[in-house]
Amino acid sequence: TVTFSGKHLKTENGRLLFPPAQQPHPPIYFGGSSKAGQETAAKHADVYLTWGEPPHLVKEKIQSVKRQAEREGRTVRFGIRLHVIVRETEKEAWQAADRLISHLDDETIAAAQNAMKRTDSSGQKRMVQLHQGNRSNLEISPNLWAGIGLVRGGAGTALVGDPETVASRIKEYADLGIESFIFSGYPHLEEAYHFAEKVFPLLPFRTKLQRKASGEVIGNDHFPSRQKEKTI
Numbered sequence: 001t002v003t004f005s006g007k008h009l010k011t012e013n014g015r016l017l018f019p020p021a022q023q024p025h026p027p028i029y030f031g032g033s034s035k036a037g038q039e040t041a042a043k044h045a046d047v048y049l050t051w052g053e054p055p056h057l058v059k060e061k062i063q064s065v066k067r068q069a070e071r072e073g074r075t076v077r078f079g080i081r082l083h084v085i086v087r088e089t090e091k092e093a094w095q096a097a098d099r100l101i102s103h104l105d106d107e108t109i110a111a112a113q114n115a116m117k118r119t120d121s122s123g124q125k126r127m128v129q130l131h132q133g134n135r136s137n138l139e140i141s142p143n144l145w146a147g148i149g150l151v152r153g154g155a156g157t158a159l160v161g162d163p164e165t166v167a168s169r170i171k172e173y174a175d176l177g178i179e180s181f182i183f184s185g186y187p188h189l190e191e192a193y194h195f196a197e198k199v200f201p202l203l204p205f206r207t208k209l210q211r212k213a214s215g216e217v218i219g220n221d222h223f224p225s226r227q228k229e230k231t232i
Contacts, residue, residue: 029079029180033061034122042068045076047180051123052082052157053130054141055172062177079180080173083148083158086166086194093160100186101135101147109133112151119153127156143169148186158185166195167202 002014020026030045032038038061041048048065050058062078069076085100087093113133116124131138131146138147140157143165149156159166170181185191 027077031081031123033126037122038065039068041065042072042074042076047077047079049079049081049180049182051127051155052080052144052159053126054144055176057126058173058178059176077179078177079182080178081155081182083155084166084183084185084191084195084199085145085158085160086163086191086198088162088198090162090165093162097145097147097158097160101150104135104151109135109150116153124153127154130157155184163198163202167199170199170203 003012004010004014027046028044029047029049030037030041031049031051032041033050038048042065048061050061053061058080065076065078085093085097087096110133113128116128119125127146127149130140131149133150135147135150138145138150139160140146143159143161145158145160146156148158159169161169173181183195185195
């Protein structure tokens with residue numbers, strides 16, 4: 001419970017809608033593919049993040065950061081940032097992926113790629129190398145599609161497929177040591193529904209909080225109680 005009166009903000013008996021789950025502080029997530037980036041993560045981060053590269057490249061990153069963290073006397077957890085395109089069938093999923101870039105012309109792709117190639121970001125260079133701006137060879141690993149990276153900087157890959165296949169690819173990354181998955185899709189809301197309805201039932205989840213409250217009005221008067229960690 002916090003009471004504070006400052007120049008711009010004032011709160012009296014303020015409290016969080018949900019109690020904090022992180023102790024002693026929220027974990028620090030950090031991404032960086034360069035040597036300096038990996039060294040910084042090994043020294044300071046709780047979770048090292050990578051963009052969605054093929055599993056063998058992700059494995060190399062994990063091993064590299066682990067070795068550096070061990071030299072610092074630390075342990076680091078790992079996460080990955082990916083887009084997702086999931087549909088009832090593989091065919092429908094790939095058709096949805098194709099539609100996302102169906103109106104891109106070669107000039108637009110070339111302009112975006114030239115801009116990305118000028119960056120000094122090692123992570124961005126690795127994203128560009130996955131497809132080299134070539135839209136004819138975008139499945140860079142089974143069910144890992146680089147079409148988004150033709151024009152979008154940063155996270156440029158998506159898992160594409162039916163629910164069982166996408167869940168299998170997620171578990172493949174988990175087996176490498178990935179614990180945190182940060183997903184998105186286009187359009188954001190619609191793809192979130194596709195993913196939650198089709199893929200969530202195929203994945204194991206663990207939660208530390210019982211969340212009965214729903215919505216701001218209810219939540220203001222109802223705070224969930226803590227429960228022992230369980231698998232759902």
